[in-house]
Amino acid sequence: MNIQQAFASALKFQQSGKTEEAARLYGEIAAADPQFAPAVNNLGLLRADAGRDAEAVALFRRTLGLAPGSLNGWINLGALLVRLGRPEEAVRAYSAAIRLKPDQPAVLNQMGIQLERLKRADEARDVLARAAALAPDDAEIANNHGALLRMAHRLNEAVVCFRRAIALNPQYAGAYSNLGSAVKDRGAFWEALLAFRRATRLDPDFAGAHWNESLVRLLLGDFIQGWRGYEWRWKHGRLPSPQRSFVQPRWDGSPLKGRRLLVYWEQGFGDVLQFVRYLPLLAQATVGMAGGQPVYLECQRVLLPLLRRLPGTIAVETGGPLPDFDVQIPVLSLPALFGTRLETVPARVPYLTAEPDLVARWGERLRGLEGLKVGIVWAGSPTHGNDRNRSIGLAPFARLALLPGVSLVSIQKGPTEGQAATPPGGFPLLNLSPDIRDFADTAAIMANLDLVVCVDTSVAHLAGALGVPVWVMVPFAPDWRWMLDREDSPWYPTMRLFRQDRPGSWDGALDRLEHALRSRAAG
Incomplete structure (x- = not known):
């Protein structure tokens, strides 16, 4: 053949x-x-x-x-x-x-x-x-x-x-x-x-x-x-953090009755900061019960120094040994178990606090600034699926730096923080970014500020959780948590939202924000 x-x-x-x-x-x-x-x-x-x-x-x-x-x-x-x-x-x-x-x-x-x-x-x-x-x-x-x-x-x-x-x-x-x-x-x-x-x-x-x-x-x-x-x-299957697998069962919201609960982090820093508000409520529910236990929280390393201060909570770093626990739940499943409706959002702030020693230390760095001390953040994580819509860069903040009675402070972290070293046009900006180690430092800086102005990123949630006045620039098609047609947030009483008028254009939002900041500085 x-x-x-x-x-x-x-x-x-x-x-x-x-x-x-x-x-x-x-x-x-x-x-x-x-x-x-x-x-x-x-x-x-x-x-x-x-x-x-x-x-x-x-x-x-x-x-x-x-x-x-x-x-x-x-x-x-x-x-x-x-x-x-x-x-x-x-x-x-x-x-x-x-x-x-x-x-x-x-x-x-x-x-x-x-x-x-x-x-x-x-x-x-x-x-x-x-x-x-x-x-x-x-x-x-x-x-x-x-x-x-x-x-x-x-x-x-x-x-x-x-x-x-x-x-x-x-x-x-x-x-x-x-x-x-x-x-x-x-x-x-x-x-x-x-x-x-x-x-x-x-x-x-x-x-x-x-x-x-x-x-x-x-x-x-x-x-x-x-x-x-x-x-x-x-x-x-497209979340930045996969669902965890534990031998212990998932908590179904039934009374804990002495069972030890682990709440574990998921998704981004902002998601964790927003929803740890439920942990003190869980801790309160166990107080006075026979065999009542603190709530365990597993979180990312950069959040650990801050979240250790949550009342009734023992925070541990992800990747390390976990404490003994009986039931577990991811942090963003807590609103469903609490039956949270728009009118029952647990919005009492602050539910996070800054470390007093750090507050004093950062206060020295800010002591010489005159007028309104305004912290700014112009970009979120570039790996976020909607980052192109939400991050705006440092240049648009130049108009705010020119307002009388306003001093800008960079608390930006991440790949774009280097922009603060040479602001466009050389506008005045106190650059604290290189010395910020984690969210505990950011929280302590915020405690010394009059206002935070930022894009939709974790800093917005941190400021809101601390009860610090915070203005957030929100894209035209917003993330679900900012809802629609409102300038306030049901999650954070000290927050004000400045929304895009049309996709891709920040002009209107920046005009309104500049006018509001001018009025606040004058007042």
């Missing part, structure tokens, strides 16, 4: 599911004629299907060494590299396939997805646009193109893409969910709810749609259904 006949027989075995026979024959062909690229390629496919990934990659690369113009070889290699989580190499493979044959919408689609994973958003968007033009009737490509347009805040175009995907496939739950997110970004919150509900009716286990619906409900003040849906966050 010659090489061509053997290859035909191996192909029949492969197509009929007799993979072992096919692999044996392909191996024999490759051994007899090492230059016969089709056999090497097909053996690579069988090895990939069997989970022998390293062998498969080597075989595909060998195929392409023999036949650099093998379209299937490049596509097969790209698909395997995607599966292996190697997007940069996958993009190179798909790029080679596109150079050989430019009009391949499916390959362009996959290439665009990988470019997005590499944070090369502009390239990804261009590639998906090409795919959509080549395959206007492909619902998946329309949906993926829309997702990238939404990331670029081209919301109207994104909505058009999602509606086209739905028209092409009315059962496409993912497109309904993406449509909900896009119209939410435009401020059409009731329309967003309908889209998320449609997605979950089509796919009852669609965690992302359930969770997004809960966020809109919380934003609209429907706390009862909102907290219930918020539990889908764990199945959504």
Whole structure:
């Protein structure tokens, strides 16, 4: 039997599911004629299907060494590299396939997805646009193109893409969910709810749609259904902290009766700072009970010195040994167990306090400032999913520095804190950022300030929890906790909100904030 006949027989075995026979024959062909690229390629496919990934990659690369113009070889290699989580190499493979044959919408689609994973958003968007033009009737490509347009805040175009995907496939739950997110970004919150509900009716286990619906409900003040849906966050799989696994059962809100409770942190610093307000309430509930116990709190290292001061709470650092406990719960599940409604938010402040010695020490640094002492923070964590909408940079604060009777103080931490060393235009700014070690230092500085002005980040929650006056700049489509159409916050009595008038523009909010600060300084 010659090489061509053997290859035909191996192909029949492969197509009929007799993979072992096919692999044996392909191996024999490759051994007899090492230059016969089709056999090497097909053996690579069988090895990939069997989970022998390293062998498969080597075989595909060998195929392409023999036949650099093998379209299937490049596509097969790209698909395997995607599966292996190697997007940069996958993009190179798909790029080679596109150079050989430019009009391949499916390959362009996959290439665009990988470019997005590499944070090369502009390239990804261009590639998906090409795919959509080549395959206007492909619902998946329309949906993926829309997702990238939404990331670029081209919301109207994104909505058009999602509606086209739905028209092409009315059962496409993912497109309904993406449509909900896009119209939410435009401020059409009731329309967003309908889209998320449609997605979950089509796919009852669609965690992302359930969770997004809960966020809109919380934003609209429907706390009862909102907290219930918020539990889908764990199945959504996109939180910065995974759900923990403990032998001890999750607390169901029943009386503790001497059982020791561990509350553990999740998500970001601001989330923890906002919801540890419930721990003193838990501690109060156990006081006087037979065998009453303090509440244990596991938290991030930079929060530990501050949260150790919570009454009735023993705070421990994450990653270290945990105390003995009987039941456990994540901190953001407490509002649901308390049955928190808008009118019953536990808003008494301060529920956090600064260390007196630190307050005195930082007070010396601030003693020489004249007028209103205003702490500023212009950026949140760059890893936050909505950071592009909320962070504004230091430059817009220059107008506040020029107001008579106002002294600005940088309490910014993170990658952008270096901006405070050389403020744009050289405006006056006391830069405390380099010497801030943790949130205990930030709290002590705030105790010496008259006001904090910041973007939507953890500092806003810290100031609110301390009872310090704080003004927060809020994006047009806000995080759920800032709700809608109000300048105050039900969570923090000393907080005032300055909202964007339209997506992407801070002009109106900054104008109102400047006017308010001018009046406050004059008063």
